[in-house]
Amino acid sequence: MTRDYSNFLPQRARDGGSQASLSPLQALGWQPFFAQQVSVDDMIATPPVRVVEVHRSGLHVLGDDIDTTLPPRADVTVGDWLMLDPSHPRSSRALERTSLIKRRAPGTDRQEQLIAANIDTVFIVTSCNQDFKVARLERYAALAFEARITPVIVVTKTDLVTDAQSYIDAARAVSEMIEVVALDARGSAPKADLAAWCKPGKTVAFLGSSGVGKSTLANALLDSQFIETQTIREDDAKGRHTTTRRELHAMPNGCLILDTPGMRELQLTDAADGINDLFADIQELATQCRFNDCQHETEPGCAVLKAVDEGVLDARRLGRWRKLMAEDAFNSASLAERRSRDKAFGKMVRGVKKIKDVRR
Known part of the structure; x- marks a missing residue:
């Protein structure tokens, strides 16, 4: 029982x-x-x-x-x-996890890097400057969807631009399933605007590039300046790595916050379901294609290409979907090959050890 x-x-x-x-x-x-x-x-x-x-x-x-x-x-x-x-x-x-955020590790050795486990909500942080890139937001969102974590896009530094709404609209276009919060990371706004997700016993994480305000947001929620922050470079809006490790911090109300270093490279792997969830509009169109195995390239009767021609689907969005799917397929195959090779090597080592034990 x-x-x-x-x-x-x-x-x-x-x-x-x-x-x-x-x-x-x-x-x-x-x-x-x-x-x-x-x-x-x-x-x-x-x-x-x-x-x-x-x-x-x-x-x-x-x-x-x-x-x-x-x-x-x-x-x-x-x-x-x-x-x-x-x-x-x-x-x-x-113990078995409720969620796991992972990526293909930087470099050429085809390793898989675990980022964080058992996260309830991911705040994908971007800012109203040169850092803002829809493609990057989509990568983080696909990562969250794959891990079955609630993603929330947080647009910071709205006070530094005259037209913050254009950034907000672009963020909302990433997915109808993702809520977008725009705020000034300083002051009381983070506590009020993010309170719905920062509840006692919950764990939230901030993901995004260096300099977008992740640590500033975390400090605002923690009622402290415990996490070090730095200003960005004015010429290209790039941040400096102040957070050097992933660490959980406790909010006064009992919510846990994970502040992470900015990721210069985010390669997806084993994230096909997350990508499909993110691009649900393309998946819905694909069900209307003439051929079940349509690649949406040049096939006749392709509902996806028709939507692009009619202006219903942005060609750039389709291009980003293709890129993420191709990248994920390549990385997933590479990692599967490595796992298979490592498994075979381990089997060989155990076999050699067994022979030596017999001879002794």
Whole structure:
């Protein structure tokens, strides 16, 4: 019989509650989803801890009266929940995630990089200057949709331009399913405008380029200047990397905030579903094509190309969809090839070891 762990959470916390109604674990984002993966005996023998910071030298974890560092692991990222094994910390069991943000790591070695886990809302931050690029917003949005995380586009520095509405309209055109919030990151606006997503026990993340105001927004929500910020270069509006690691911070109301370094390169991988969700308009048109396997290139009876000709679909949007799909297909195939090769190599090593053991 499966135990019901929902009563681990007080009623007020389940309904949104306040920080005062949260237990130490709930204040770290503990939810019934995680509780249902463990037993009471598990909770006693291997208490749950959350990864709040990742260093090259180890994982900083917090739990109920636990604050320690575990050995580094490639399969764990900030936001993950682990069942802490005091005798063998490196073997602490990682719980199944509610969500995972990942990308193909920069470079040519075809690695996959884990960005963050168990995030409820992603604030995709951009600003009213040269940083604003629809294609970049679409990449972040596809990443969020693939991870089944609620994306919200936050347009900052509206006070620095005379026509902020054009930026807002362009952001809204990314997807009908994404809410857009425009604000000045300084002052009280972030707390008021983002309150709907920053609730006790929830975890939110800021993603975007350097210099768009992610750390300023986080500081506004935290009621502090804990996270260092810097001004952008005026000639090209590019920011300087002030946030150097991914780390969870606690808001006064019990919401957790993940501030991330700006990503110069965001290569999608295994994100086809997220891309299709983002470009739902193109997917709907594709169902009307004459051929089921239509590539929307030159085929007769293509409803997508017809929509472009009639001005219903922006040709640039179709081009960006093609680019993201091609990139994702290439990266996904490359990573699958690497996994297959690594699996074969591991099998060979185990075989050689087995032969040596027999000979001994």
